[in-house]
Amino acid sequence: MGKMQSAIAVRQLTKKYDEGATGTLALRGVDLDVHPGELLLLMGPSGSGKTTLLSIMGCILTATSGSVRVAGREVVGLSEKQLPALRLENIGFVFQGFNLFPTLSAGENVELMLDLKGISKARAKKRAQELLDQVGLGEKYDSFPADLSGGQKQRVAIARALAGDPGIILADEPTAALDSHTGRTVMEMMSELAHKRGRAVVIVTHDSRVLSYGDRIITIEDGAISDKNEADVIPPSLLSHQLVHAVPGLA
Amino acid sequence: MPPLARRNLFHDKVRLTVTLTGIVFSVVLIVVQLGLFLGFTTATSNLIDHSNADLWVTSKNVPYVEQGVPFSERKLNQVRAVPGVGDAQKLISRWTQWKRHDGGQDSVQIVGINVDDPMERPWNVVEGNVAALKFPDAVILDELYKQKLGVTSVGEVFEIGGHRARVVGFTRGIRSFTTSPYVFTTFKNAQDFANIPEDQTMFILVKLAPGANLEQVRHELLEHVKDVEVRTTSEFSRMTTFYWMFTTGAGVAVLIAAVLGLVVGFVVVAQTIYATTVDHIREFGTLKAMGAPNSYVYKVIMNQAAISAVIGYTLGMIVSVFVVHGSQKGGAAILMPPSMAAGMFFLTLLMCVGAALVSINKVTRIDPAMVFKG
Numbered sequence: 001m002g003k004m005q006s007a008i009a010v011r012q013l014t015k016k017y018d019e020g021a022t023g024t025l026a027l028r029g030v031d032l033d034v035h036p037g038e039l040l041l042l043m044g045p046s047g048s049g050k051t052t053l054l055s056i057m058g059c060i061l062t063a064t065s066g067s068v069r070v071a072g073r074e075v076v077g078l079s080e081k082q083l084p085a086l087r088l089e090n091i092g093f094v095f096q097g098f099n100l101f102p103t104l105s106a107g108e109n110v111e112l113m114l115d116l117k118g119i120s121k122a123r124a125k126k127r128a129q130e131l132l133d134q135v136g137l138g139e140k141y142d143s144f145p146a147d148l149s150g151g152q153k154q155r156v157a158i159a160r161a162l163a164g165d166p167g168i169i170l171a172d173e174p175t176a177a178l179d180s181h182t183g184r185t186v187m188e189m190m191s192e193l194a195h196k197r198g199r200a201v202v203i204v205t206h207d208s209r210v211l212s213y214g215d216r217i218i219t220i221e222d223g224a225i226s227d228k229n230e231a232d233v234i235p236p237s238l239l240s241h242q243l244v245h246a247v248p249g250l251a
Numbered sequence: 252m253p254p255l256a257r258r259n260l261f262h263d264k265v266r267l268t269v270t271l272t273g274i275v276f277s278v279v280l281i282v283v284q285l286g287l288f289l290g291f292t293t294a295t296s297n298l299i300d301h302s303n304a305d306l307w308v309t310s311k312n313v314p315y316v317e318q319g320v321p322f323s324e325r326k327l328n329q330v331r332a333v334p335g336v337g338d339a340q341k342l343i344s345r346w347t348q349w350k351r352h353d354g355g356q357d358s359v360q361i362v363g364i365n366v367d368d369p370m371e372r373p374w375n376v377v378e379g380n381v382a383a384l385k386f387p388d389a390v391i392l393d394e395l396y397k398q399k400l401g402v403t404s405v406g407e408v409f410e411i412g413g414h415r416a417r418v419v420g421f422t423r424g425i426r427s428f429t430t431s432p433y434v435f436t437t438f439k440n441a442q443d444f445a446n447i448p449e450d451q452t453m454f455i456l457v458k459l460a461p462g463a464n465l466e467q468v469r470h471e472l473l474e475h476v477k478d479v480e481v482r483t484t485s486e487f488s489r490m491t492t493f494y495w496m497f498t499t500g501a502g503v504a505v506l507i508a509a510v511l512g513l514v515v516g517f518v519v520v521a522q523t524i525y526a527t528t529v530d531h532i533r534e535f536g537t538l539k540a541m542g543a544p545n546s547y548v549y550k551v552i553m554n555q556a557a558i559s560a561v562i563g564y565t566l567g568m569i570v571s572v573f574v575v576h577g578s579q580k581g582g583a584a585i586l587m588p589p590s591m592a593a594g595m596f597f598l599t600l601l602m603c604v605g606a607a608l609v610s611i612n613k614v615t616r617i618d619p620a621m622v623f624k625g
Contacts, residue, residue, distance in 0.1 A: 051623045054623065055620045055623055058540075060540055060619045060620045060622075060623075061620050081544070084539065084542045084543065084544050085542065085544070086542075087540070087541070087542035088541070088542025088543075089542070091542075093540055093541065093622070095537070095622055095623070099533070099534075099537040099622055101255060101258075101534050101537075102262075102534075103255065103258030103259055103262045104253055104254075104255060104258060108253040108254075109253075111253050112252075112253045112255070112538075112541075113541060115252050115253060116538075116541060116542060116543050116547065160541075164541075164542070172623050
């Protein structure tokens with residue numbers, strides 16, 4: 001079987017924040033591949049650098065040195081004007097605090113993403129309805145975030161992240177603000193996105209309840225991946241997933 | 252685009268009220284001050300602009316119409332003899348005293364005209380008629396000044412400069428910039444009322460013959476009539492307006508107040524739009540993280556500013572129309588021609604959009620990575 005094309009490929013990544021007299025080294029020589037159809041969990045203590053890594057993989061933060069390829073394109077060195085287009089095209093975000101627009105309805109929150117992609121209002125409305133249906137909130141199109149539960153808000157956020165049809169979903173503590181039942185629902189949704197719809201899903205989490213959903217778990221400590229071997233491994237579940245899709249008869 | 256700008260704007264009603272109050276205040280203040288400026292400007296040169304003359308012949312060094320100096324009436328014939336002059340008439344415009352029935356006195360500006368000539372006739376006559384000025388001692392004044400001069404109706408008799416005067420009509424809207432109302436009468440009466448010798452006039456108004464060249468006639472007049480100055484009507488109008496509006500400082504004060512209105516409006520709108528932007532800063536960060544270019548975020552803020560401008564302008568103009576209407580019966584007219592109303596719209600839009608630039612500067616510096624912080 002040939003080498004898989006990574007959705008995200010990180011090589012010798014370092015990030016230094018210019019704080020204090022000497023600066024702070026947040027990431028030091030990180031190597032990591034994230035593959036399509038994989039759900040990767042990034043774990044580690046607070047301040048270990050996992051959110052910095054997620055931000056750089058999400059083209060929100062620029063690296064100090066190293067290489068980051070997103071959907072096959074080198075990100076390091078791109079200007080701040082080029083990065084938004086890359087994010088819009090390839091990455092969907094899910095945030096811990098949902099980050100929905102409180103003055104827009106659930107449907108309009110999803111429409112906003114489609115508007116950014118240049119989709120006409122009528123098509124965006126139809127597509128937003130489909131996406132809300134997919135996350136089980138079809139009847140909540142006109143509801144405002146203030147009228148939704150935490151789990152419903154996160155599902156709207158997932159629908160919004162999917163609206164741009166990105167190959168990569170990056171989530172920052174998506175279950176932190178949710179109870180265990182709602183957290184499970186959200187993780188099942190994330191798992192489905194990876195395993196059934198072929199997205200590369202990266203989740204930063206402290207929540208031990210979600211461990212069973214990860215194909216791989218990467219732990220970051222002091223700006224480096226603590227177990228180097230883990231970072232390069234293609235998980236067996238993913239290999240079998242790829243195999244099933246490669247050999248039609250098996251499916 | 253989903254209605255993010257409108258929703259953000261209307262979400263906080265208190266802040267919206269403050270924003271709109273600032274814009275309305277600014278619009279009304281600017282309209283009133285510019286309207287006053289226009290009203291004053293019009294009032295200062297009313298007599299000249301309505302003279303229907305092409306040229307004004309004055310004594311040397313007369314900077315504005317109220318500062319006329321008497322000169323010999325014989326110059327009228329010299330003026331009429333100049334080629335290109337179609338018509339020439341004498342005119343008196345001079346301050347004198349009006350004595351009310353209660354014995355009190357007020358300053359008035361007597362305007363002495365040739366009633367049979369189309370030049371410098373009282374306009375907007377709403378009671379009586381100009382021909383009635385031919386009656387002995389007859390005068391016409393504006394109804395705005397009835398109370399000031401103690402006049403109640405046509406036919407009443409007063410004393411001007413120690414001579415008998417009878418009111419034969421009223422005009423409407425002929426304001427004087429000074430506190431002295433215009434009182435129209437015949438040239439002969441004016442000489443008596445203003446105590447000007449019989450062989451003297453203060454101005455000679457010239458109407459060109461058809462096809463005559465203005466500058467050429469002016470040149471000829473200066474050559475053939477000694478010790479006078481010859482001004483075109485527009486030139487003399489500008490000189491008079493300039494004197495009252497800028498040499499006295501009255502117009503400058505009004506213009507400064509108008510600029511202050513603009514500044515106050517700008518600051519209030521900038522402050523409130525900025526506060527709204529800061530309130531929604533995390534949302535703008537999310538937008539940028541989602542991949543929105545800066546231009547998309549600017550559009551949201553600009554839309555907010557534009558919506559504020561349209562609503563604020565509409566409300567401001569409603570208030571302004573009432574203020575302008577109310578001023579028509581007062582001593583100082585506030586004028587608002589359609590061009591000014593239209594101009595105000597663009598000024599309001601410019602003010603709001605300019606104010607929004609302060610917020611745009613803030614949004615430009617948002618780090619989208621903020622979305623991952625807490």
